[in-house]
Amino acid sequence: MLSTINRIVTGYALALLAIVVAANIIASIYGLDNIGMVQAFGLDEARYVAKLKVSLEQSTLDPDMFFSYGNLYDTIGYYCISLFERFGWTVNTQLVGFVLRLISIIAGVLASLALWRLSEHLGLPRGVALGVGLGLASMPDFVTFSRTMHPDTLQTLFVILGLGTSLVRPTFGFALLSAFWAGLAFSTKYVGAAVLPFSFLPLALTTLASRPLSFRMLLQLFQQGLAMIAVFVAVFAITNPYAVRDFSTFVATLSWQMKYTSTGHGLVEPADPTLWLIPLKQQFGLGLIYLFSGWVLAWLLLFDRLRRIGWRAACLSAETRCAFVLALYILVASAHLAISVHDREARITYHIVPFVLLLSTATWLSVLQNLTKSLVRPAWTSAAFAILLLACVSAQVGFDLRAMAAASGKPEEDAVKLGNFIALRYPPETKILADAYTYLPPVMTNAVYTNMQTRKQLSSEAPDLIVLTRGATGNYIWKRPNTSFKDKQFVRDPRYDATPEVEAYVNDLLAAGSGWSLVVENSSAVVLARNR
Known part of the structure; x- marks a missing residue:
C-alpha cells in the first residue's frame, strides 16, 4: 500500500509541475505583438529583444558594453534563434521574445528538477524531494521570472548544479565540475560567484578529516583550489569574451551593479535588514516560519551531533557534512543580503531559496521521524509529510495560475x-x-x-x-x-x-x-x- 501511495504522490507532483509549465508557456505568448507592446509591460524585456535583434542583424554577440549581467543568457538565445533563421524563420519581435521567454521557462523547470534530484541524492524520499522541487517551481516570483526575458532562472539552475555537484560527491573531479557550473552561474549573473568557495568546502572538509594535518595536505588543497578557480575563470572567459576584451568597462560596470544593488532600486533604501521580510513574506506567507525555524533547528542539530561524535566523524558523515555546508552557505549568503544588498526583490534571493527549502525540509522530516518512530514506520511519516507538502504547494499553484491569467488580458x-x-x-x-x-x-x-x-x-x-x-x-x-x-x-x-x-x-x-x-x-x- 505504501508503494502505491508513493507512486500516486509522485504522479501528482509531476502533474502539478506539468500544469505550471504548460500555463507558463501559454502565458508567455501574450504581449509580443511588437516592441512597443513588450516595453509597455517590461523595460528589461524590451532591452533584451532590441539588443538581440541587433546582434542577429550584425552577426555578433558583442553586448556593446552592456555588462550589468553576464552574456550567457543572450548567447543561448542568439544561437537558438540563429538556428531557426537558418531554416527560414523570420527574425522578429515575436520570435525573439518567445524564444527568450522559453529559455527562462526551460531553465526554471530544470532548476526545479535539479533541486528534486539533489534532494533525493542527499537522502530525502522521492515524494518529499518532489515537494522541495515544487516549492521552488511554485514560488510566485519564480513563476513570474520563469516566463520573463531575464537571466534569473538560468542562474538559479547553474547555482543548484554548482553547489549540488560538490555535495553529492566530495572528490576533486566533482569539485572541478562544481567550479564549471559555478562559472556558468557567474557568466549568467554575477552573484553566481558566491557558489565557488562552497564548491570547494566539501572536498576540503573531507580531506582534512580523513588524515592528519600536514604541509603536503595543505599544499594539495591549495593546488586544487587554484585549479577550481582556473576552471571558473576559464568558463567565464569563454562565455563572456567581450568582457575579457573590454576588461576595464566590465570592472566598472560590475562595480556600478554592486553599488546599485547595495543602495536600492532607483533610490537609497533604508539599511534595516528586517525589510527583507516583506518580499519574503509575500512569497511564502506563514511558510517563512517553517523555512526559518527549519534552518535554525538544523544548526542546533549540527552542534549536537558535532558535540557527540567530534568534528572528524562529522565531516566524514555525508549527511552531517552536507547539512553543515548548506547551513553555512545560507548563513553567509543571507548575511550578505541583509548587510550589503538593499535592492530588496525576491528574485535576488534565488541563489538561497532552493537550499533553504532543501535544508529546512530535511531537518523537519528528520525531527518528525524521530518523534513518531515509536508509533509508525519512518516511511509512513515520510509519505504523510510529502502529502502535506504537496497540499501546500497545490494551493500555491492555484494562486500562480490565477496570476498567470493576467497575461491573457494584456491586449485589453x-x-x-x-x-x-x-x-x-x-x-x-x-x-x-x-x-x-x-x-x-x-x-x-x-x-x-x-x-x-x-x-x-x-x-x-x-x-x-x-x-x-x-x-x-x-x-x-x-x-x-x-x-x-x-x-x-x-x-x-x-x-x-x-x-x-x-x-x-x-x-x-x-x-x-x-x-x-x-x-x-x-x-x-x-x-x-x-x-x-
Missing part, C-alpha cells in the same frame, strides 16, 4: 487602449515625448521614450504630445485615487531626490496658460497635447 490593458486611442486620433508623424512603459502602436514612428521627463528635454524635443505613465513619472508623484490630474492632488514619494523636480514639471504642464491641455487619462497614464 488600459495602457494598450490608450496607445490605440493615440494612433486613431493623431497622424503617424506626431512628435511624442513618452514615459517608459508607454504603449504606442508601430504606426506612431516619431516617439522619444524617457524614464524621467524634464523641462530641458521638453524644450529640446518640442513634442506635440506628452504621455506620463504610472511606471515612470508615477515613481515620484501620481494623482490620488479617484481624482484627475487637473485636480493636482498628488501622492508623492519623498524618498526620491528628484520628486520635487518632477512635481514642478507636472504642475507647469497643468498650469493655466502652459500651452498644454489634458486629452485623456486613466489609472496608468495621462496624455497631454500642445495647444495649437
Whole structure:
C-alpha cells in the first residue's frame, strides 16, 4: 500500500509541475505583438529583444558594453534563434521574445528538477524531494521570472548544479565540475560567484578529516583550489569574451551593479535588514516560519551531533557534512543580503531559496521521524509529510495560475487602449515625448521614450504630445485615487531626490496658460497635447 501511495504522490507532483509549465508557456505568448507592446509591460524585456535583434542583424554577440549581467543568457538565445533563421524563420519581435521567454521557462523547470534530484541524492524520499522541487517551481516570483526575458532562472539552475555537484560527491573531479557550473552561474549573473568557495568546502572538509594535518595536505588543497578557480575563470572567459576584451568597462560596470544593488532600486533604501521580510513574506506567507525555524533547528542539530561524535566523524558523515555546508552557505549568503544588498526583490534571493527549502525540509522530516518512530514506520511519516507538502504547494499553484491569467488580458490593458486611442486620433508623424512603459502602436514612428521627463528635454524635443505613465513619472508623484490630474492632488514619494523636480514639471504642464491641455487619462497614464 505504501508503494502505491508513493507512486500516486509522485504522479501528482509531476502533474502539478506539468500544469505550471504548460500555463507558463501559454502565458508567455501574450504581449509580443511588437516592441512597443513588450516595453509597455517590461523595460528589461524590451532591452533584451532590441539588443538581440541587433546582434542577429550584425552577426555578433558583442553586448556593446552592456555588462550589468553576464552574456550567457543572450548567447543561448542568439544561437537558438540563429538556428531557426537558418531554416527560414523570420527574425522578429515575436520570435525573439518567445524564444527568450522559453529559455527562462526551460531553465526554471530544470532548476526545479535539479533541486528534486539533489534532494533525493542527499537522502530525502522521492515524494518529499518532489515537494522541495515544487516549492521552488511554485514560488510566485519564480513563476513570474520563469516566463520573463531575464537571466534569473538560468542562474538559479547553474547555482543548484554548482553547489549540488560538490555535495553529492566530495572528490576533486566533482569539485572541478562544481567550479564549471559555478562559472556558468557567474557568466549568467554575477552573484553566481558566491557558489565557488562552497564548491570547494566539501572536498576540503573531507580531506582534512580523513588524515592528519600536514604541509603536503595543505599544499594539495591549495593546488586544487587554484585549479577550481582556473576552471571558473576559464568558463567565464569563454562565455563572456567581450568582457575579457573590454576588461576595464566590465570592472566598472560590475562595480556600478554592486553599488546599485547595495543602495536600492532607483533610490537609497533604508539599511534595516528586517525589510527583507516583506518580499519574503509575500512569497511564502506563514511558510517563512517553517523555512526559518527549519534552518535554525538544523544548526542546533549540527552542534549536537558535532558535540557527540567530534568534528572528524562529522565531516566524514555525508549527511552531517552536507547539512553543515548548506547551513553555512545560507548563513553567509543571507548575511550578505541583509548587510550589503538593499535592492530588496525576491528574485535576488534565488541563489538561497532552493537550499533553504532543501535544508529546512530535511531537518523537519528528520525531527518528525524521530518523534513518531515509536508509533509508525519512518516511511509512513515520510509519505504523510510529502502529502502535506504537496497540499501546500497545490494551493500555491492555484494562486500562480490565477496570476498567470493576467497575461491573457494584456491586449485589453488600459495602457494598450490608450496607445490605440493615440494612433486613431493623431497622424503617424506626431512628435511624442513618452514615459517608459508607454504603449504606442508601430504606426506612431516619431516617439522619444524617457524614464524621467524634464523641462530641458521638453524644450529640446518640442513634442506635440506628452504621455506620463504610472511606471515612470508615477515613481515620484501620481494623482490620488479617484481624482484627475487637473485636480493636482498628488501622492508623492519623498524618498526620491528628484520628486520635487518632477512635481514642478507636472504642475507647469497643468498650469493655466502652459500651452498644454489634458486629452485623456486613466489609472496608468495621462496624455497631454500642445495647444495649437
